[in-house]
Amino acid sequence: MADMMRGAYTGLAEIRRMVFREVAKLAYADADDDADYRWVDELPYRIIPGDVATYRESVFLERAVVGERIRLTMGLPLQDVDRPARLSEGVAAAARPETYYQPPLINVIKFACNACEEECYEVTNMCQGCLAHPCREICPTGAVTFVDKKAHIDKDACINCGRCASICPYTAIAHRERPCAAACGMNAIASDEWGRAEIDYDRCVSCGQCLVNCPFGAIADKSQIFQVIQAITTGDEVIAAVAPAFVGQFGGRGNVDKLREAFLRLGFCGMEEVAIGADLCTVQEAEYFVDEVPDKLPFMGTSCCPAWSVMAKREFPEHAQCISMALTPMVLTARLIRERHPDAKIVFVGPCAAKKLEARRTSVKSEVDFVLTFEEMAGMMEAKEIDYRQLSGDGSTDFEVASADGRGFAVAGGVASAVANAIHSLHPEREVRVEGAEGLANCRKMLKAAVKGKYDGCLLEGMACPGGCVAGAGTLQPVTRSAGMVRAYAKRSPYKTADEDRYRSQLSMLERSEDRA
Template sequence: MRGVYNSVTDIRRKVFASIADMAYSDNTDYKERMESIPYEIIQGKQAKYRDSVFLERAIIGERLRLGMGLPVRDITTAGAISDGVEESVVAEKFYDQPLVNIISFACHACPEKKVMVTNGCQGCLSHQCVEVCPKKAVSIVDGHSEIDQDLCVKCGKCMDACPYHAIIKIERPCAASCGMNAIHSDEDGKAQINYDKCVSCGQCLVSCPFGAIVDKGQIFQTIHAMKQGDEVIAAVAPAFVGQFGAGVTPEKVIAALKEAGFSDVVEVAIGADLCTIEEAEDFLEKVPEKQPFMATSCCPAWSVMAKKEFPQFKDYISMALTPMVLTARLIKKDHPNAKVCFIGPCAAKKLEASRRSIRSDVDFVLTFEEVMGMFVAKGIDLPQIEADETTFDIGTAAGREFAVSGGVAKAVKTLIEKNNPGTTVKVQAAEGLKNCRTMLMMAKAGRLNGYLLEGMACPGGCVAGAGTLAPIAKASAQVKKYANEDAMKFADESVHSEKVQEISHMYDVPAESDPA
């Protein structure tokens, strides 16, 4: 369940804090420290979470490597945790694919999908489970129901019919969360990712109850850039509100980020406003005269899914740059020598920033959870830190609501209708890649002609991204409250609204919005 602090969450955050602590330290013997961290996190002789304390430490070692941007080791070959660390001791390192990785010896080899009878079966006289099964897979053995797995098609009819709810369907959590059907089993029953299908949304890594799926990180490189004297500016996604604990105001988050080493902080809602203006112009120009509908571009995982599975709609996805890229370009226009670190909820943004056309805009991508590791390593007490009263280069309410499902389409719709009285924009929003696929099937059937389509890979929107800290419903409510408090309601009220064309076309070859 998302938003529940558990042992997997605890280990993940301890690893992030350890990486940050190592990076901040004046001790540059990184090999020695990397080998010792698993013993710092898993102390003593007794295993706490698994069968063996050695297995627990080995898994920590792989999580540590991935958190520093290094690949998972081949378990059939001898090697140290620190092998290849020299490649990460740099102030600039882009994510190498694959971004999302499975630590095979941490995987529980969960069944892919199975309908099974539990001990709750009462052997009732009616045998409704037997009667409703279309494949005759259910029978009564020694007075209790039994399912022939070779015949079962997992339709769930027996489960629905059982008056005692004694029949359940279990499914590998990572596969159930994957909207691309990209996860299957290898020859040992371990989870395996089909990277031709994967769009790096990260939902699998926050759904695995064994903590076997991990994405790569750039904490170490970001801090290294700070230590060598680079101007590193934090570009914070609108979903940040409420992510760092109760009572931690935006002003306190700014103060904490500066204490962590960032030279300045900018709200990505300003880029969301520019994205809104550009998408509104695109929609008015193209729909329905040049194309039947238009889809938003800001969620990279949704954009890649649409282009992979519905290539005929490729040109119907807005060419507007994402808020992350637009904000980064605004920053670099005024600070050409600065490095931009996008801080947000999203795993897919890491690969978006790794595109060759975007590397000059965004140097680092960190999740809220990874940044929390930096705060822990620096000993920053967020509730107690003195708020930074520096004027925040804020976005509008419309830009801030990009963080929640429906917010992007709402921003574009309200802007068009405000500036074009009598115009009504029809919108359709979907959250979760499975629902996004259904929406595109409706578009394929011609049922959404004239519509603006918004797709969000994560159920709930950006506030449900793989790198978030807060429960989804609570985070969504706090973002909406924060947006409602903004005096500027429409995207074109932004002080940067006149810069859309200039920022979008800073380079001869415009950056594409989706990751490779």
């Protein structure tokens, strides 16, 4: 299910942004180690002023939901609503640059949930009570009857096959589906005893598609905005590593100089392009593919999307070795930065919620200190009153490093294309078959077919988000628009394929034995 709200500045998007902005604003303003953080308790009143509700049935509920969003934005857990508590409880412990959020990453704010119905078919008022009654005749369980000349579906007898809806001449039968559950390719969302959404964390891979598809704003992920600003205000060297999907997210058309100026104004000491790491990841995967497929492995799946990688290894453990062990672009870029800035705090800035989960892995924690999404960065820019489009910049139009293929990682199909191009460049005689899937449900279907032998010898690209990284949970713009802008930006690179990257010679130094374990 595609996110229909992406790119529309809805009331929900405004609330999210206001929370990010206000937390960032006060974090910048309050750098005193002895602060008591009482301002946290006042934030809901600043964000939701007055006594008239705008979005929900009462202003008190609005403030309660905003309060929980504030806690999550600061990396804190949701509160227990059945006991007295202050929003600021636990803030002092979280106000340290080295603090990681505590799992789970994706959270349901229960009292914000609309308790939407799970999947079902429902007769609408478009029903004409026609003489043919095709919906009743085709139903395999007898769930459709007619009451007062209108169709009626017995939900206890219905098996949700959808045949009634497909045959109705008036399209009077609607398919109802909980938006968050429909967006979840892991079937990880069910209902609690009150009908509210509940996440099965044994299945969840933190792709974040549920949180951007919930129209009630009841699902949110934890942020590290607060901790990043703490690192900046305490004088640490903080460097941003920006994912290839950045193009157009803050306005403009890939204005690198403006983005660099914005990061400097936010207090960052520098900014690097993660597409460099994408080039190195491409070369790694190309070499692994040539060495291992088909002699050692029947097929190989790409590694850069953490949600896809976790799903594949969790659900197909006997084929876990078929997912490439190449380091992700985020990790490779961080290692490059750390070679030159060993004491820096490195912040990955990108479109992806699952990268926050990846950064918690033991082997990655020492490389990447924080992960922020583009939406969280936009909130930080608003806190410092930075209008990206009005910045002057230094006139530079490019990072002038990464290849077009490396920058293309942000769009579905880009990873596999980059790896195939590198293989053709390094091994012209080698043929490469490529298959790809977008969305975890489709990724699962692709893997099932691969396990049965349909894709022997293939390179498989899995993308958890439909459209690729440009559709990640932390993006701001419509997917098709972002994809077009990324492609246009990629064409400006002086290099076409990843093996032309000048950093390629450092790849062996950046690889470490424990990563292949």
